[in-house]
Amino acid sequence: MKEFLVELTTTVPEGTDQAVVDERRAAEAVRARELTAQGHLFRLWRPVGELRSIGVWLADDEAELREKVLGSLPLWPWMTAVITPLQSHPNDPGRAA
Secondary structure, X not given: OEEEEEEEEEOOOOOOOHXXXXXXXXHHHHHHHHHHHOOOEEEEEOOOOOOEEEEXXXXXXXXXXXXXXXXXXXXXXXXXXXXEEOOOOOOOOOOOO
16 A cells, blocks of 8 residues: 555534534544554644644555545545655655665
């Protein structure tokens, strides 16, 4: 699988009932755990004070990532994504010798 740096920004549509937002956020947490168990979500961060997340995701290609992985997130319809394919750097300290 290939690695991708993904920046996700969620914008809840104006007028959305808070119960709907809470339900989707709870479902999002469940789906994130499932995607982690499946090997698609490797790391996830939230910049301090911001309502966006930055993560390292894995998929066979960008189409799979967008359509099957990210597209399965309950909040996906409210998200914008910036996806950057990654490759290993020769000086990466986490790289296997």
